Amino acid sequence: MKCLVTGGNVKVLGKAVHSLSRIGDELYLEPLEDGLSLRTVNSSRSAYACFLFAPLFFQQYQAATQAQEPVRCKILMKSFLSVFRSLALLEKTVEKCYISLNGRSSRLVVQLHCKYGVRKIHNLSFQDCESLQAVFDPASCPHVLRAPAKVLGEAVLPFPPALAEVTLGVSHGRRVILRSYQEEEADSTVRAMVTEMSIAEEDFQQLQAQEGVAVTFCLKEFRGLLSFAESANLSLSIHFDTPGRPAIFTIEDSLLDGHFVLATLSEPDLQSQDLSSQQPRQPEPPLQAHSTPNLDDFTNDDIDSYMIAMETTLASEGSRALPSFSISPGPQPPCSPGPNSEDDEAEPSTVPGTPPPKKFRSLFFGSILAPVHSPQAPSPVLAEDSEGEG
Amino acid sequence: MKFRAKIADTGCLNHFTRISNMIAKLAKTCTLRISPDKLNFILSDKVANGGVSMWCELEQENFFSEFQMEGISAENNEIYIELTAENLSRALKTAQNAKALKIKLTNKHFPCLTVSVDLLSISSSSRIVTHDIPIKVIPRKLWKDLQEPVVPDFDVSIYLPVLKTMKSVVEKMKNISSYLIIEANLNGELNLKIETELVCVTTHFKDLGRPPLASGSASQGRNPEQMAEVRIDVKKLLQFLAGQQVNPTKALCNIVNNKIVHFDLLHEDVSLQYFIPALS
DSSP: OOOEETTTHHHHHHHHHOOOOOOOOEEEEEETTTTEEEEEOTSSHHHHHHHHOOOGGGSSSOOOOOOOOOOOOEEHHHHHHHOOOOOOOOOHEEEEEEEEEETTTTTTEEEEEEGGEEEEEEEEEOOOBBBOOOOOOGGOEEEEEEHHHHHHHHTTTTSSSSSOOOEEEEGGGEEEEEEEEOOOOTTSSSOOOOEEEOOOOGGOOOEOTTOOOOOEEEHHHHHHHHHHHHHOEEEEEEEEEEESEEEEEEEEESSEEEEEOOOOOOOOOOHHHHHHHSSSSOOOOOOOTTTOOOGTTOOOOOTTOOOSSSOSSSSSSGGGGSGGGSSSSSOSSOOOOOTTTTHHHSSSSTTTTOOOOOOOOOOOOTSSSHHHHTTTTTHHHHHHHHHHHH | EEEEEOOOOOHHHHHHHHHHHHHHHHOOOOOOOOSSEEEEEOOOOOGGTTTTTEEEEGGGGGSSSSSEEEEESSTOOOOEEEEEEEHHHHHHHTTEEOOOOOOOOESSSSEEEEEEEEOOOOSSOEEEEEEEOOOOEEHHHHHHHOOOOOOOSSSEEOOOOOOHHHHHHHHHHHTTTEEEEEEETTOEEEEEEEOOSSSSEEEOOOOOOOOOOOOGGGGGGOOOOOOOEEEEEEEHHHHHHHHOSOOOOOOEEEEETTTTEEEEEEEEEEEEEEEEOOOO
């Protein structure tokens, strides 16, 4: 793989790396026929991000030399980020950036051609890896919001940097609400300030969601994509479904596109209830049968093997045949069908008395995981034991 | 108990924001006292805070275009609430170039001071940020601990030098010692002093002037050369100095020998009193 980035696009590339670095520790670089893809996933596998730079983005782009398998690689985010660390410096001094990936030398080479003939050459070691591909499909999400990144950027500005999660929803009068999410604790002696931003429908280019819908997701990753989209002056679309289903954030342009997939809190928690209580009550979002408490137990190997990053090995082409593991958008819609599907009727709500399923569900299981996961024994047994002893 | 107020003027809003920033620098949690014509930010003398107390007072009509309040009862027409000062300052920070700001007492699942800001947006559409600051309503029986502190009968009263200069001096001193001696006499001399086993550093300020109203009975017939001094926690002094972003219109320092130092500042129409007790 060889590619050459010039002029202002070097900064765009750098900005993308910065926003990816908010999510994962490893960067998956994959030269494809339709462009260079940069992907990452966070350690708890609840956030996935992908940028695809079209061949037109580059001055020169060559995915693979003849008779050579396209190489894909995984590098440390830290080392790649250090190449693009100072965006101001990139803009001021770098004229060309030449990236080449050679399987034989096992090095990813990034050359920065700077002013006055200075060249900086970074030789980054990489690991061979499988293709990282989350299974998601924005088209399957019933709710869509689209607004200029600037509007959304201003909307998240009042929230403190330390705030972990934010609830996004549509309130009465079709106003879009962003609210700081606070975990409800039993002994809430110390409460934090709750901040809420309310934006009129006019500021949105598209608002396809009825009043009362709301999802809660991580703010840090969202801010990462926003800062990229703001600098590129793009519009950002947010596709979401019921709480617990991943929310998909997309930006698109003729030269690149970006997808961030973030897990949303699976409980119709108090915060989102608050939001909906101000308006006609919405029907309870169907709870997923498989949202059992130990779902976020990532130490469990069984779960890991179903984890998002479906990694298909280079060697075994066969695994690609598995529908849910496919590299490109799979034939099976991953976020399971709309609210009226049989799926919802078939799935019973959470059994009362089970410990509250907390936190984010891992992403991208969609309906795939359900049959495999549900037979697992839930944890109440453990709870009983410890109670008996104590 | 009701409270609702509105600031519509940008100048007033900025001024109020500056005050809340100052309070946030001086106190982690503070009491806000709301009465029909005044607002007070109060930090009361708690040992846990190092015995520091603060009394900040502002006239509501200099800030608010609308102001309605109803206290606990007709005779006690006041409200005392406790809040985290930083929350208020953070909430007001989002109100820069806002059209208007409203503050009211609400009870949304928990008692709050709700600050809602009507923002200007690029388009003409309305954009509103609401901050619900959790508060504790202070019961009537605890009010007596939150009254305006009596200015002690001081030995020496003196105008302070430029606070920025003082701050940079104290900042350096903090690195050497954790205690600082502040001493002054009626001749307009003020010294900041630190003493350790290795070094003794003193910064002298001269010709600071004596406030005309300084008629503390203890200072009557006092030798003008004689210093009155207090030994205080340098961090407390620095905290006070760091909170002052703009030089006040008037800055006074009153010292009761070996007991307490009292700072009295006036920022336009806002007065701030700050008390730091002496360490034994």
